Amino acid sequence: MLFTSIFEILGESLVLVIGLILILLFLVIILGQILIHKDKLIFPKLVIFISDIFYTPLKWISIKLGFDENMIDQMGVDVRNQINKNRFKKIDNERKILVLPHCLRSSSCKARLDETGLVCNVCGKCTVGEIKQKAEKIGYKVFIVPGSSFVKKIIKDYEFDSVVGVACYEDLNLTMMKMNKFSPQGVLLSKTGCFETDVNVDKVLKKIGYYDVYPKINSDNNTDPNLCIKNEEINS
Numbered sequence: 455m456l457f458t459s460i461f462e463i464l465g466e467s468l469v470l471v472i473g474l475i476l477i478l479l480f481l482v483i484i485l486g487q488i489l490i491h492k493d494k495l496i497f498p499k500l501v502i503f504i505s506d507i508f509y510t511p512l513k514w515i516s517i518k519l520g521f522d523e524n525m526i527d528q529m530g531v532d533v534r535n536q537i538n539k540n541r542f543k544k545i546d547n548e549r550k551i552l553v554l555p556h557c558l559r560s561s562s563c564k565a566r567l568d569e570t571g572l573v574c575n576v577c578g579k580c581t582v583g584e585i586k587q588k589a590e591k592i593g594y595k596v597f598i599v600p601g602s603s604f605v606k607k608i609i610k611d612y613e614f615d616s617v618v619g620v621a622c623y624e625d626l627n628l629t630m631m632k633m634n635k636f637s638p639q640g641v642l643l644s645k646t647g648c649f650e651t652d653v654n655v656d657k658v659l660k661k662i663g664y665y666d667v668y669p670k671i672n673s674d675n676n677t678d679p680n681l682c683i684k685n686e687e688i689n690s
């Protein structure tokens with residue numbers, strides 16, 4: 455009799471816990487939709503907490519409900535970008551790293567691979583060179599990595615306080631999840647795949663704060679001093 459009552463209580467508690475978890479997962483999916491479609495961040499820390507713990511079931515449920523397969527990853531990346539933004543900005547660039555994916559390189563890239571990733575010599579055949587050069591110019595250490603094992607090695611071997619990553623939705627979200635303590639910021643690839651992927655260079659430069667150091671010249675507004683001189687000469 456006593457055992458029957460204990461099992462009944464345990465069974466009811468289990469059903470209650472599963473019910474609560476399901477309600478939380480649905481709530482996170484609704485908040486994710488609001489974030490993606492209305493650009494409104496509601497309970498961001500709760501969203502991140504739940505989506506990190508229940509990443510796989512959450513993704514499974516959202517796909518079963520007919521949402522885009524990237525929805526949960528997009529939500530994770532967007533929320534982390536928002537909640538880490540201010541902390542990230544306060545950290546010196548010399549204490550930040552930029553992690554680019556190996557797949558961004560040109561198919562005719564001749565750069566060699568070492569234990570930290572691709573050693574880009576800025577040959578000009580792909581966007582990696584430009585991003586690397588500009589990021590290093592403002593103090594970042596740049597890594598071009600073929601996979602997550604390299605990211606683990608970087609975390610183990612290098613000292614840094616913050617990170618900017620470039621990747622596809624899933625890789626970016628999972629990497630930002632793993633590097634949560636480094637106030638990560640992420641930029642999505644504009645073209646995904648296994649090789650010759652692409653990223654909007656402007657978005658990366660904006661994210662790493664390049665334009666805070668070297669403000670972008672807007673030729674339409676004649677903010678380029680050389681352009682102003684030319685216009686004055688033309689008018690005189």
Ligand code: SF4
Binds near residue numbers: 565579
């Ligand atoms: S810029 Fe760097 S990564 Fe791109 S092709 Fe040249 S060496 Fe390879």
